[in-house]
Amino acid sequence: MRLRREFHGLIVSANPGVPARDYFSLFNIEPGMSLDEKALERTYHTLLSQFHPDRYAGKSAVEQRVAAQFCADVNSGYRTLRNEVTRAEYLLKSVGVDLHAAEREGVDAGFLMTQITLRERLEDTPATDKESRRALTEEITEHYHCSRDRCARSIAASDWSEAARAWQEMCFLWKLLDAAQPAEH
């Protein structure tokens, strides 16, 4: 059994024929899992405040087009880097890790058991039992932090196969955390 991929997407430039921008250098930050989210947001706002196509309103069509393409990159980059799961995926892809192959390999048996148990316990806890739900959510969050930290350490140590395994665990736990919140749809 292997986990279904929940986060993926090849990131390309909005401008066809031009290689994709590197998101870390776009936001002027060191590539890696740890990142100052406040600084990321500040840079995001600065870039958009200056280069959003609306800032070129009334100017030539070329300028508006170039600005729109740039902002599409900035928006995609911000969305990718802001979330830890997509950030990890981006880091792994940018060094050429084959995540498809990693998925075929799957996660280890111990984690598989943990995730099945967590999923079953979530299904057995009614949304109305808020106290138990909260306790379970905290437990899942702990597991998530554990996988995330392992992913970050492995990336820093260039241990790509271990990082890819930890990333798959993050995907799964993130999805589970989402399911643990009451849905409105």
Add this chain to the structure above:
Amino acid sequence: MALLQINEPGAVGERHRERRIGVGIDLGTTNSLIAHFDGEQLCVIADDLGETSMPSVVHYGASETLVGRSALAAAQRGSCDTLASTKRMLGRSRQEFEDDPYVSLASGEALALETEIGPKTPVEVSASILAALKERAEPGLDGPIYGAVITVPAYFDDAQRQATRQAAELAGIKVLRLLNEPTAAAVAYGLDEQSEESSLLGVYDLGGGTFDISILKMREGLFEVLATGGNSALGGDDFDRALADYVLSKTGLSDPSSAQRRVALRLARNIKEALTTSEAVTEELSQLGGSLPEITITRESLEILIAPFIEQTLQACRQSLRDAGTDTVDRVVLVGGSTRMPAVQKAVADCFHLAPLCSLDPDEVVAMGAAKQANILVGNHGDNEALLLDVIPLSLGLETYGGLVERVIERNSTIPVARAQEFTTARDGQTGLVVHVVQGERERVEDCRSLAQFELTGIPPMVAGAARVEVTFRVDADGILEVAAMEQETGARAEVIVKPAFGLEEGQIADMLKAGYEHAGEDMLARKLGEARVEAEALIAGIHSALAADRDLLSDTELADLQGEIGLLEVAIDNNDPDRIRESTERLGRSSEVFAARRMDRSIQVALQGVALTDLEAEENAS
């Protein structure tokens, strides 16, 4: 920072441009409005009687087309050639309205309504409304309208947005931007706009036919939409219908005629409006022709009838709060005529644990925000103007094997946005594939809205899974989608700008526009030439000044090519042919794109150094 022009005050290309006129239009289900910012204040433009709201009602009679209040009067005389609430039908399919007892569809395949002068599509009806608004506004302005910001429900999908654009095109209005209604309202309120601390704002917008909820983060002139949700077919009209059905059932009319339904609907609307201030209303029913002479409705019984609709709006509110990653907001504002109802105000207050703000007229606030933004988008902006960062309301994706949807752009993504995904072939030797673009949150294709379908052919025969097809989705600042597919090995390409499946054909629009131009004559040609020349000359001047500053960004060949294109455009200008000038401007524009992009990269470095300095200062202040 100008990419091509030097942005000094009074610089070439800026100096001689006159102030352009932009307007904001709220094209509503029940009422439409037009507003203008004259440089000092926002004003909603009224008609001769001083009314700012124009009923979104059109009467197509044999002798004349009436729009607004006069059309409404015709409707009250019982004419069935009077069309109302057609916004609900924009960008929708015929199938969705076939069982609707309140509309009479014209025969044929397309979604069109029966009138005395033939079938009318929802796009044409909207165009009539837009044209009437333009006509109302123009006499009081200093010149012709350059363009308009037209508002749409945030929850409108791609097809509905495209249909709105088409309506504007038909009415001869240049669309500066399709702006989401709740975002426009937030701009009009402008709360905490310049505050350094960020605050969260909820905009609850319940109109005649649509409901939107948006959660925005505001800080230092930035309006960032974090999440949006809603229902583009839920509004005050549903309250009216529920009440009309109730009245009809009480009168014992088991199978009412469509004329009786229209009367019941009008009575229901009167009752609903009266119950905003009264606890109970008695309405005379003789016009209905049933057995009951009159009916008394209490506010409480109306509230029971509409409770399920209000609960639907609250569900969307809770989902949007969750999508925005927050439990609550700092403020919530009410927009749309239906928020006048006490039951709605109470429900919103309970949901957000806050007393909602409604200091601006809920009917006018959207048009006002649109006008403010229109003034910026025609280029009359100063330095500290607000910047709006909006999102797409529904995820965009593709049909994959087994009828499942693969999402490419998630809902609530900030626009403009571009994203690509790689796909492959499922069978050995497969040489083509169908790209089916859908919008919605559900897993299965049949539960989502189908936007477009196109084929990519010319893939060389390979074993299954060997081809690499990259599909790129691009959503512009209006929320409109463009999709391209390319096979990576061979470079085989196919692309579409997604056309509304249920709007008008390109040819139809061209024909309708041509009919209009024939009346315009020489004036039009002179204006077209003038506009083309101004644009061309500004571009040339911009490139020259950019070259003076950053010539080193181009190789000698690139420079020679650019100068060649400039020469061609100058010849076109001398020949006074507007179409050729436009064509050459477009070509020069394309060739200068690389130069503009490199100038942008250079200025990004400067901007980022600025951020680094600010960070340093922040650290120093902290220590």
